Amino acid sequence: MARQKLLQINVPGISFAIGCIILFEIAARAGWLTSYVPPPSVIFAALFQGLIDGEISSQIGATLQAYFIGLGLATCLAVLLGILMGTYRPVFDAFKMIVEFMRPVPSVAMIPLAILFLGLGAQMRVAVITYAAFWPLLISTLYGVRGIDPLALDVARNFGIQGAEALWRVTLPSALTGIMTGFRVSATIALVVTVTTELVAGNSGIGFYISQMEQANRLPPMYAAIILTGILGFLLNAIFFQLDRRIVFWTPAAQDKPA
Amino acid sequence: MSMTTRAIAARRQALDTTRTIPDGGRTLQGTILSVSTVVLALALWELVARQMHSVYVPSVTQIAVTFYHEWFSPTFKEQAVPSLWRMACGYLIAGFCGVTLGVIIGYFRFMFRLLDPVLQYLRATPPTAIIPVGILLLGIGDLMKILVIAFGAFWPILINSADGARLVPRERLDTARIFGLTQMETLRRVVIPSALPQIAAGLRTGLAIAFILIVVSEMIGSTNGLGYYILQAQRTFAIPEMYGGVVLLAILGFLLNSLFVFGESKVLGWHYGQTARTR
Amino acid sequence: MIVEREIILEVAALQKRYANGTLAIQEITLDVRKSEFASIVGPSGAGKTTLLKTICALLAPTAGQVMLHGKPIVEPPPEMILVFQDYARSLFPWLTVMGNVIFPLKKRSDISKSEKENLCREAIKAVGLERFSNYYPWQLSGGMQQRVALARAIAFRPEILLLDEPFASVDALTRADLEDLTLRLRADFDITMLLVTHDIDEAVYLSDRVFVLSPPPSVLVAEIPIPLAQPRDQIRTRSDQKFLELRNRIHKMIGKPKEQVLAEDEEHALATAALELNKTPS
Numbered sequence: 001m002a003r004q005k006l007l008q009i010n011v012p013g014i015s016f017a018i019g020c021i022i023l024f025e026i027a028a029r030a031g032w033l034t035s036y037v038p039p040p041s042v043i044f045a046a047l048f049q050g051l052i053d054g055e056i057s058s059q060i061g062a063t064l065q066a067y068f069i070g071l072g073l074a075t076c077l078a079v080l081l082g083i084l085m086g087t088y089r090p091v092f093d094a095f096k097m098i099v100e101f102m103r104p105v106p107s108v109a110m111i112p113l114a115i116l117f118l119g120l121g122a123q124m125r126v127a128v129i130t131y132a133a134f135w136p137l138l139i140s141t142l143y144g145v146r147g148i149d150p151l152a153l154d155v156a157r158n159f160g161i162q163g164a165e166a167l168w169r170v171t172l173p174s175a176l177t178g179i180m181t182g183f184r185v186s187a188t189i190a191l192v193v194t195v196t197t198e199l200v201a202g203n204s205g206i207g208f209y210i211s212q213m214e215q216a217n218r219l220p221p222m223y224a225a226i227i228l229t230g231i232l233g234f235l236l237n238a239i240f241f242q243l244d245r246r247i248v249f250w251t252p253a254a255q256d257k258p259a
Numbered sequence: 260m261s262m263t264t265r266a267i268a269a270r271r272q273a274l275d276t277t278r279t280i281p282d283g284g285r286t287l288q289g290t291i292l293s294v295s296t297v298v299l300a301l302a303l304w305e306l307v308a309r310q311m312h313s314v315y316v317p318s319v320t321q322i323a324v325t326f327y328h329e330w331f332s333p334t335f336k337e338q339a340v341p342s343l344w345r346m347a348c349g350y351l352i353a354g355f356c357g358v359t360l361g362v363i364i365g366y367f368r369f370m371f372r373l374l375d376p377v378l379q380y381l382r383a384t385p386p387t388a389i390i391p392v393g394i395l396l397l398g399i400g401d402l403m404k405i406l407v408i409a410f411g412a413f414w415p416i417l418i419n420s421a422d423g424a425r426l427v428p429r430e431r432l433d434t435a436r437i438f439g440l441t442q443m444e445t446l447r448r449v450v451i452p453s454a455l456p457q458i459a460a461g462l463r464t465g466l467a468i469a470f471i472l473i474v475v476s477e478m479i480g481s482t483n484g485l486g487y488y489i490l491q492a493q494r495t496f497a498i499p500e501m502y503g504g505v506v507l508l509a510i511l512g513f514l515l516n517s518l519f520v521f522g523e524s525k526v527l528g529w530h531y532g533q534t535a536r537t538r
Numbered sequence: 539m540i541v542e543r544e545i546i547l548e549v550a551a552l553q554k555r556y557a558n559g560t561l562a563i564q565e566i567t568l569d570v571r572k573s574e575f576a577s578i579v580g581p582s583g584a585g586k587t588t589l590l591k592t593i594c595a596l597l598a599p600t601a602g603q604v605m606l607h608g609k610p611i612v613e614p615p616p617e618m619i620l621v622f623q624d625y626a627r628s629l630f631p632w633l634t635v636m637g638n639v640i641f642p643l644k645k646r647s648d649i650s651k652s653e654k655e656n657l658c659r660e661a662i663k664a665v666g667l668e669r670f671s672n673y674y675p676w677q678l679s680g681g682m683q684q685r686v687a688l689a690r691a692i693a694f695r696p697e698i699l700l701l702d703e704p705f706a707s708v709d710a711l712t713r714a715d716l717e718d719l720t721l722r723l724r725a726d727f728d729i730t731m732l733l734v735t736h737d738i739d740e741a742v743y744l745s746d747r748v749f750v751l752s753p754p755p756s757v758l759v760a761e762i763p764i765p766l767a768q769p770r771d772q773i774r775t776r777s778d779q780k781f782l783e784l785r786n787r788i789h790k791m792i793g794k795p796k797e798q799v800l801a802e803d804e805e806h807a808l809a810t811a812a813l814e815l816n817k818t819p820s
Contacts, residue, residue: 010372010375010376012369012372012373013372013373013374013375013376013377014376016373016374016376016377017376017377017380020377034396036392036395036396037396089289090289090292092289093288093289093290093292093293094292094293094296095296096289096293097293097294097296097297098296098297098300100513101297101509101513102509104509104512104513104515104516105505105508105509105512106467106470106471106474106508106512107471108471108474108475108478108486109474109486109489109504109505109508110505111478111490112489112490112492112493112501112505113493113501113502113505115493116315116493116498116501117315188383191385192385192386192387192471195385195387195388196385196387196475199387199388199390199391199475199479200475200478200479200490207387207388210388210391211391211479214391214394214395219395222391222392223392225388226384226388226389226391226392229384229385229388230380230381230383230384230385230388231380233383233384233385234379234380234383236383237379237383428624428627428628429627430622430624430627430628431627431628431630433591433596433620433622433628434622434628436596436614437594437596437614437619437620438616438619438641438642438645438694439613439614439616439642439645440645444645448641449630452630452632453630455632529631529632529674530631530632532674532676532677533631533674533676
């Protein structure tokens with residue numbers, strides 16, 4: 001029991017997961033599931049195949065490219081506006097209502113609009129991704145800035161650090177916990193929106209590949225791509241979680257120990 | 260419970276993206292400023308639209324008129340109601356299953372450990388990627404959309420409910436044991452009320468996801484509904500209608516969120532009081 | 539004159555080892571008599587909380603037994619109620635004071651509803667919170683919250699009340715109030731009390747007997763009768779010569795292993811005895 005904790009590998013959990021896949025395999029091969037659902041072994045073979053011969057791997061590049069550009073843009077804009085809104089009351093008041101009205105619009109509703117102005121390419125997708133990732137990050141940044149201990153800014157002012165410099169050197173680091181949390185949420189949303197835009201109206205990327213395979217009735221590659229999106233999501237979550245811990249290393253949660 | 264567990268709980272609360280903007284200290288000048296920027300933005304749009312004479316950028320007045328015509332007419336019943344209906348069904352299924360299963364998983368710790376890797380993988384899968392499978396297995400009818408919505412909204416509800424049940428302070432569970440409560444009684448009278456704030460957060464996120472999924476599933480595989488309407492409008496170059504649809508979505512989203520917050524304040528009034536105190 | 543009261547709680551050769559292998563309690567044997575106020579003191583980490591939790595069967599002992607009225611305990615018995623140190627986390631924030639106090643009674647089908655409410659009202663009154671029945675716990679101060687926890691335990695009318703450092707999280711003035719409240723409750727409701735604390739003065743002030751624990755793995759180092767006059771008073775009792783002697787004696791025992799304490803305390807006992815001989819009887 002103690003040794004298991006040391007290794008930090010969830011043996012029962014992983015065994016259960018593997019068990020599920022095996023059960024799935026048996027069920028599919030025995031014909032208990034509809035013919036529309038191939039056995040996992042076939043799906044994994046297609047995944048492997050697609051990765052090696054480039055059919056799937058080429059699409060990954062397109063997806064990730066749109067993803068990171070959109071996420072990056074959203075981060076810069078959201079953090080900037082969030083810090084300004086959180087620090088200066090007039091800025092907050094000015095944009096408050098606009099934010100409240102635009103927030104509840106689901107990003108996917110913007111897809112037709114984006115198609116209108118930007119056609120059916122990567123640009124359109126980046127625009128929608130940026131829009132989607134922007135809002136959670138903005139709100140989190142606002143909360144992060146609001147939650148700053150005013151003492152920190154007073155200390156800074158004592159040492160002659162004010163204005164833009166204070167924003168960069170004091171406000172931003174202090175709000176970083178909130179910002180990082182918001183970033184992780186935005187990162188998740190960004191992936192969903194990336195895949196979604198590719199599905200609905202894309203011409204490249206994993207989502208586009210999925211819809212293509214569905215139309216061509218090539219089911220194993222289709223499922224393979226769907227599984228891949230899950231894997232991608234899982235990996236990105238893990239990467240950003242580690243990033244969070246390392247960037248905001250001073251909080252107790254990052255150090256994983258009692259206060 | 261160590262600080263770590265409490266910190267994690269605080270993080271999970273921070274991960275709730277549907278919180279309202281922290282808006283203390285409202286002033287009259289502030290409100291005037293807020294309203295004026297909105298008015299200014301709309302006026303700017305109007306001016307630019309009239310200058311441009313572009314089909315792609317209809318004026319605000321044009322959009323408003325179209326909006327009035329479209330949505331105060333049978334179109335609402337034909338397009339908006341099916342969307343809301345499908346969303347409601349899917350959301351309720353997800354809510355019921357998610358909360359029940361979540362609380363059970365969270366309370367019986369071994370179950371949580373067992374299911375964790377599978378849950379982590381499934382929740383990382385974009386629910387929209389499931390839509391093609393749904394279409395394949397169920398066609399493009401109501402059932403497909405309802406199940407896709409249920410699938411998507413299920414995960415945040417499940418995970419948040421499990422978290423809420425898992426993070427009940429040890430002392431409360433011990434208190435229940437000391438006073439001789441059975442497992443069922445403990446679940447009902449201690450665990451669920453304790454977990455309610457976290458469950459509510461999950462339900463709110465689930466609602467946002469349900470909203471997104473109804474639009475997407477109608478864009479991809481439907482013959483009616485708001486998602487279908489907006490995409491069709493774009494394809495047939497009925498541009499003011501398209502904008503009108505987006506505006507309707509915004510209004511619906513706003514209303515749904517407000518309704519939720521209102522309901523939450525009724526049930527969770529004690530929680531707001533408590534967290535305000537501990538600030 | 540100490541009347542020999544019957545023993546109602548027996549802890550026999552209790553041992554507790556944590557899941558990670560650490561031995562918290564090596565061997566503890568003690569008993570508690572009816573209506574008495576007993577305290578357990580020890581250094582931090584001595585496993586005092588663990589001991590209380592094992593006594594009321596929240597935790598299972600690795601060896602040994604706990605017996606209530608001669609019968610071994612396996613499940614938390616209704617006759618024995620534990621009051622936690624962290625009141626904020628043991629009270630239910632979605633219930634009012636009244637709601638919290640009546641909570642454990644709700645499942646009792648043998649008492650009528652009005653009877654339950656009477657019990658609760660009596661308990662709330664006994665702890666001095668009649669005006670706050672409809673408040674939520676988080677609207678009250680720390681001391682008041684601990685009173686709610688006490689009222690909740692009292693309303694259940696247990697035979698024995700186990701108190702786990704209940705006053706550690708409140709300020710000194712409130713602590714004095716709560717100590718006296720506990721003594722009053724014990725007198726009014728005739729409840730046997732077993733208190734665990736790191737505060738020696740508090741233990742001596744409140745108790746009829748004090749048990750001293752060694753550092754972990756804990757054993758019982760000493761059992762000290764406290765023959766101070768009743769009723770106790772914060773000022774009079776605490777300035778009594780005997781009080782100071784007792785608390786100093788216990789102070790010297792804290793943190794030392796059993797053998798050392800026995801050796802040192804023998805001397806101290808002899809020395810005190812010698813002093814007594816030279817004084818005129820009072």
